[in-house]
């Protein structure tokens with residue numbers, strides 16, 4: 307039988323009853339979670355839910371009020387230096403030295419870490435289309451984000467912690483970035499990916515945790531969550547339509563029809579049938595947009611704070 311410590315040291319990340327209080331604010335309230343080798347865990351929540359607080363605890367930047375976080379068995383507060391060797395971090399707003407170039411950042415970090423990752427960093431920059439010769443103060447937000455990704459990935463960390471990493475990246479670069487994440491997980495690396503946008507994590511995550519008011523209210527496999535993601539649908543037709551035609555689709559809600567215009571909300575699982583009914587008519591305009599995550603919370607995890615408890619028990 308392996309000892310409990312050796313079990314822990316196999317785990318890229320374990321949160322156990324992790325809580326953080328700032329004065330009167332309980333920013334994080336007893337979050338427990340395990341991320342396995344090769345797993346991408348999407349950590350979703352609206353603004354102020356506690357995502358950044360969790361990341362700061364995972365990186366050992368702040369001390370838990372209760373509970374603990376460990377990375378490969380190392381307590382992130384008491385062994386922060388060891389943890390930093392294993393973790394690559396991409397912040398939402400990278401803090402870079404404005405007068406240094408990309409190359410100089412790479413050399414500086416390599417010096418701090420005592421290793422030479424320049425060749426790998428150059429290869430990463432090439433794939434992302436980043437010019438390492440420019441001073442970072444002249445870089446666009448997207449290029450600053452690319453540099454942060456290069457700096458986090460170049461040392462081949464075993465756990466990547468990403469805070470809304472693709473918010474400044476164009477779709478082509480996002481695709482490259484997702485390919486890099488896949489390579490990372492295929493070689494056994496793990497990812498904690500925090501975001502308030504479901505779409506951002508949906509493309510890459512294996513499991514998704516929903517955090518609200520400091521509590522983990524649900525943990526689900528991606529396949530189960532995607533059927534629930536809520537969409538707003540609007541359509542204009544060449545002639546009058548009746549609300550009943552659309553209201554009959556299971557899951558479709560808030561159906562309103564005003565003359566020739568339909569609007570309603572539908573979970574992803576209902577879109578196919580809804581579209582069939584829409585295209586039975588002559589469509590002159592159509593719009594389908596994923597609802598903001600906050601709204602999805604209100605729909606599936608809102609109301610009573612215990613709404614997501616059964617799902618939360620699946621946290622493993």
Ligand SMILES: Nc1ncnc2c1ncn2[C@@H]1O[C@H](COP(=O)(O)OP(=O)(O)OP(=O)(O)O)[C@@H](O)[C@H]1O
Pocket residue numbers: 328329331332333351352353354355356357358359360502
């Ligand atoms: N240093 C601090 N002092 C006081 N309150 C804080 C501090 N840091 C965070 N909080 C509070 O803790 C709660 C959680 O904040 P946190 O930044 O973790 O949320 P978040 O999910 O990352 O939100 P966002 O997406 O807006 O970054 C908020 O109510 C926030 O105001």
